[in-house]
Amino acid sequence: MTDAINTILKKSSLSVTPGRSAILQLFHQSDGALTHAVIEEKTGDQFDRVTIYRTLQVFVEKGLIHTIPSPDNSILYALCKEDCSEGHHHDNHIHFICDKCNTTYCLDHITTPYIALPNGFKTNQTDVLIKGLCAQCNL
Amino acid sequence: MTDAINTILKKSSLSVTPGRSAILQLFHQSDGALTHAVIEEKTGDQFDRVTIYRTLQVFVEKGLIHTIPSPDNSILYALCKEDCSEGHHHDNHIHFICDKCNTTYCLDHITTPYIALPNGFKTNQTDVLIKGLCAQCNL
DNA sequence: ACTGTAATGCAACTATGTTGCAAAATTTAT
């Protein structure tokens, strides 16, 4: 497992450090998106706050994770899929936040719809954020 | 002008104070969404930071303004339209952020599309955030 | 104008995020 994680890091030409391995592994182990605070907590305060911030920054730059605009304005980070490359994110999928359990899912297989804008407006990127109940909480 | 603003405040059963009038007027004068920092600046530091925070909170509660999830995670506030009522926002329109001038527009006349979710998922609210170039910057 | 209620400003505090720099760890080359 750790080997696979480290291979990903090397592929992105990042040096392998305990912090980066742990954080990337965390992402691969979780369903949903993570906040800085959650990462700090789940890594058991082994790593400095600053290290986590910088690690997340680097991961975003290298196309390993992407940020999700959230309604309560805490930055969410989630794994990118294969087609995200360094510098350019293909982040055209839909994000779903459960009102009950507060988990954020990336619904990768659902792509954002085309939305016609008024004259003169040009779309670069479309983010869709749906709030509601997830399959687990909707039973 | 100020009279019209104060009438709105009274309709929402809010007491009329210089701060509330000024801030609500600011919203009615601007095209796009505003951040706390911008409001603080545009009111010329007449009002305490805390007062502005509390005013925005009250306006959101009363359905006068709504928050917009933004990609850079600064909280944006924008005027609600007629059909927003106390406690329940009908915030199903599209938000557009210009990459160049950074203005955020509420495209009220364009409603969010229906998006089919996986089995078990239930939609409560859909937010759409489009980034690109606005009519002014796309000339 | 007076009184009860609500809003304001101040101070202090928490949370979140950033920057510079020395120490430590990782990588690369030998």
Next chain:
DNA sequence: ATAAATTTTGCAACATAGTTGCATTACAGT
């Protein structure tokens, strides 16, 4: 395997955002 060069880390300090309690002040209704 070792040493040099480069990166990363942790610490300290700082910057920005947002919250809370409380005394003072302003507002609304009579």
